[in-house]
Amino acid sequence: MDRLEKYEDWARACMHVRCGFCRENCPAYSQLQLDSYAAKGKMTILYHLLKGNLELDEAVAERIFACTSCGLCDVACGYNQSEAIHEMKTVLYDQGVALPEGYMKISTKTRETGNPYSVDANEGTAFLQSLPESKLSVADYTLFLGCTQIYREKDEIDSLLKILRAAGVSFRIPTDQICCGSPTYRVGDEAQAREQAEKVTNLFEEMGSDEILVSCAGCFRMLSNDYEVLLNNDPKFKIVHSMEFLQELIQEGKLEIRRLEAAITYHDPCHLGRHSGIYEAPRQVLSSITGVELVEMEWNRKFAKCCGAGGGFRSGRGEDAVAIAANRVQEAEATGASILVTACPFCLRNLRDGAQSINSQMKIESVESLLAELI
Ligand code: SF4
Ligand code: SF4
Known part of the structure; x- marks a missing residue:
């Protein structure tokens, strides 16, 4: 106490x-x-x-x-x-x-299998080792892929890799899959979160990595903010979110993006927006697509409504989490946009489930999946 x-x-x-x-x-x-x-x-x-x-x-x-x-x-x-x-x-x-049961499962599953989805970690490691960038011994960036991408949203990885390869980015991928610890941290299991933080930090040190690229909002907040608190040390690495990185690649003219005639609205992931202050980079990436009209939802940037997935809520109260996402999708529909875009695989997952629950015709994409279709 x-x-x-x-x-x-x-x-x-x-x-x-x-x-x-x-x-x-x-x-x-x-x-x-x-x-x-x-x-x-x-x-x-x-x-x-x-x-x-x-x-x-x-x-x-x-x-x-x-x-x-x-x-x-x-x-x-x-x-x-x-x-x-x-x-x-x-x-x-x-x-x-x-x-409550679903929250506790996040902790027990991570302790038992190394990830909150309770998938055999060997499966994640085998997947990473199948990617050519895991065989490289030197590169400018290390790409950290999170559990949701690896175990639930592999298409998101395909999109991200397609963009990075098209832009000629020098990056490599760790050969071991280790959860960043965010899910356990959010449900109060600080000891396990610290253990995950130590493992990830050791992995980066062994790889000699300085700049780490992350595209999950939850992993990003954890690595760029919570590790300092948990490990009680100064930041050892530069953590870069894919939104800021993509914005830079586009500014430098490294990506050729086809035209898209569409009205798009953007959902700010809580961990990326309110908790990390990244609001403009994803909007600039979307606005850089010729033909795109970016329209804002009533609640946006620091006032953006939550999709309902975080803090273990989706695991602990699945139906409520999806209902909250459905509410956000309805807010997106009210803008008249045909595509709702976000910048976190976990938000993406919950928003898609929310849309499905109300038979919404809205297309739901990540910034990466949208861009990958246009290059
Ligand atoms: S907004 Fe007002 S009621 Fe709500 S937590 Fe703050 S002080 Fe309390
Ligand atoms: S769910 Fe409610 S109580 Fe929890 S952080 Fe969000 S606004 Fe605050």
């Missing part, structure tokens, strides 16, 4: 105001419709935990874990409430409180 004490002032302040701004578009509150699922409810729980009026138990865990880690409440509130909520998850995990 010690690590929660520093949030007592925030919790007290929250208890004494009647604003409730954090409810607006909080995916957990919007879907579950109880105040206790919004940040205000969670901070009230925190206050009463610190005062000894509540105990860390399964009922508390059920409310606290119903959070996608989207950070939208931080924007609405001004206090960094999502950080306090993350700390509560970590304390609940550390105290051995039974987490």
Whole structure:
């Protein structure tokens, strides 16, 4: 409980105001419709935990874990409430409180198999070793591929590799598949997340890598931000997200992109936008395609609604996660665009499921898959 004490002032302040701004578009509150699922409810729980009026138990865990880690409440509130909520998850995990089942599975699967999808890690490693860039011993960049891409969205890898090869980028791919640790970190399993962070860091060191390319928003936030906190050290590598990298390649004229007549809208992944501040690069990439009209959804950039997948929510509350994604797809449809584009394979997956659940005709793509079709 010690690590929660520093949030007592925030919790007290929250208890004494009647604003409730954090409810607006909080995916957990919007879907579950109880105040206790919004940040205000969670901070009230925190206050009463610190005062000894509540105990860390399964009922508390059920409310606290119903959070996608989207950070939208931080924007609405001004206090960094999502950080306090993350700390509560970590304390609940550390105290051995039974987490809601789907959330716990992320941790146990990663501990058992090395990835949250519970696929034999040899399968991921064999796949990586089949890629020609894994045989290179030197290159300018190291491309880190995440579990969602390797085990669920291989087409996304094909698209990314097609673009990098077409642009003549010198890159190599690690021969071992190691989860970055983000899924376990978001469900409070800090020890396993640290172990993953150490393994990935050692891998990069063994490869002699300085610049790491990442195209999953969750992996990017983890490598570029959370590793410093978890490993308590200064950044050892330069972490570059594919959106900024693609923007640079296009500016340098290294990609020839065919014309596309289409209205497109862009969904900001929470880990890339709110948590990492990358809003403009993907928009510039899309705007650089001749014929494309980029139209914004009502809620965009730092106010963008969450797709509902993060923080273990998709694993813990699958139907709710898909319903939240369906809501976002409807917001995209309201723009009149025919294509909804995002920059994270995990958002892509959830948005596609959301679209399917409402029989939406909207095409859903990643920036990479869209570009790969045009080169
Ligand atoms: S916006 Fe902030 S202070 Fe206001 S109720 Fe929500 S968490 Fe509390
Ligand atoms: S981080 Fe997102 S899901 Fe969690 S309480 Fe805040 S707004 Fe709601």
